[in-house]
Amino acid sequence: MDRIILHVDMDAFFAEVEVMDNPALKNKPVIVGGTSSRGVAATCSYEARTFGVHSAMPIFKARALCPKGIYIRPRHWRYKEISDEIFKILYRYTELIEPLSIDEAYLDISHLHENPIEVATRIKNDIKDEIGLNISIGISYNKFLAKLASDWNKPNGLKIIRKEDMPEILFPLKIRKVYGIGAKSAEKLFKIGVQTVEDLYNLPIELYKNYFGKWGEDIYWRIRGRDERTVITKRERKSYGKETTFTEDISEKAELWEIISQYCDEIAFMLKSKRLYGKTITIKYKTRNFETHTRSKTIDVYFNESDEIKEISREIFNSIEFNEAIRLIGLTVSNLSNKKNYEQLNFFNI
Structure with a gap:
């Protein structure tokens, strides 16, 4: 089945x-x-x-x-509060849930043996009636297609992609709709006339490997309807991070720090909501020439307060010479633990 x-x-x-x-x-x-x-x-x-x-x-x-x-x-506290209420509704229907973020999840409802459109409609109605928000739901026989379907007719969308719809239903989509195809890969494909999934579908598998590296074979099979990934209900989180690819490259260091500072607040909120602490901070950035760089620092005590994360991040940030305009910047806290360390950070011992 x-x-x-x-x-x-x-x-x-x-x-x-x-x-x-x-x-x-x-x-x-x-x-x-x-x-x-x-x-x-x-x-x-x-x-x-x-x-x-x-x-x-x-x-x-x-x-x-x-x-x-x-x-x-x-x-962020309010969004987490509402997210928790939404997930409580989702868990009424199945325990097989893989949260992807505060506002996104996969559900496996194979065991319900019910019409999936009716189940999805009930979920949407419950969330609207009890909380007051609209959500979009995609339905399919694998994760890749379900995610594509949820984006099909947003907002408040509901879409199902069946086996018999494949692969033709995907052919009109722009290639950037395909998970795993980033801006750089898409730009290369545009130059050889590949604009849509149909154009991509007609390329030999060897070209997928050349353009997408280790993900090439996965992309080749996914647009043909094959994706064997299961819904993972328990996953040990190894890090929390945020990153942004800018629509226009940024040269001002103060502007970049403002973004990193905002990420510090967001990541601190997520860590505290999960009762987690980190020991390592990494700043990642990509130049206008698509060169990726990372700088990390690990300290001897665990932390999850925004001020602590900012202090460590500021030291890392100040050590970087941004000699080129930046097209992407990100911040990650890793080396996670659920144990609390009571040692106070005196300028974070760094």
Whole structure:
């Protein structure tokens, strides 16, 4: 029997929670993220997207595109609170859930032996009635296709992709819709005339390996409907991180630090919500020439406070000479543990 996998995705989650809590924001362009000009948008409402604003966009550019937008600093505690309530509803239907983030998860409902569209509709209705939010759900017989389906007709979407729909249903999609194909790979493919999944489908498997490296064979089979990954219900988290690829390269060091500082707050919130502590911080950055660099520091005590993470990150950041414009920057906390270390950080012993 084929598996039945749902991919649940909460539409513009941070922005929609803000609208739910403040109905005066309804139908207005809401942008959640760093409110200074050097911050980045964490997410935005669909009204804001009509102006060209999108997540990971620098706030200064968002303000240029949408000067009358409503800019709100994130309330991570509130989003976690609502996320927990949503996951409680999901667990009524199945224990086979793989959370991907605060607003996204895979569910395996193969064992229910029910019409998957009816199950997905009930989930959507429960979340709307009990919490007040719309979500999108994709349904298919594997994870890759379920995730594609959830993005098909957002917001508040519901889409099923069946075996008999494959592969033709994917042919009109742009190649960037395929998980594993990044901007650099897509740019190379555009140059040889590959724009859609149908164009990609007709390439030999050897070219996939050349263009996508170790992921090439996976991509080759996934667009042919094969993806053997199962829903993993328990996974030991090894790190928490955030990164952004900018729509325009950034040269100002102060602007880059503002983004890293915002990530410190977000990662600290996630660590504390999971009662986890870290010992290693890594800053990753990619230059305009697509060269990737990382700098890390490990200390002797565990931490999860935002101020602690910022202090260590600042030392790493200041040691980097940004001689070129930056197209991506990220921050990761790793070496995780659930044990608390009571030793106080005196300038973090570094």
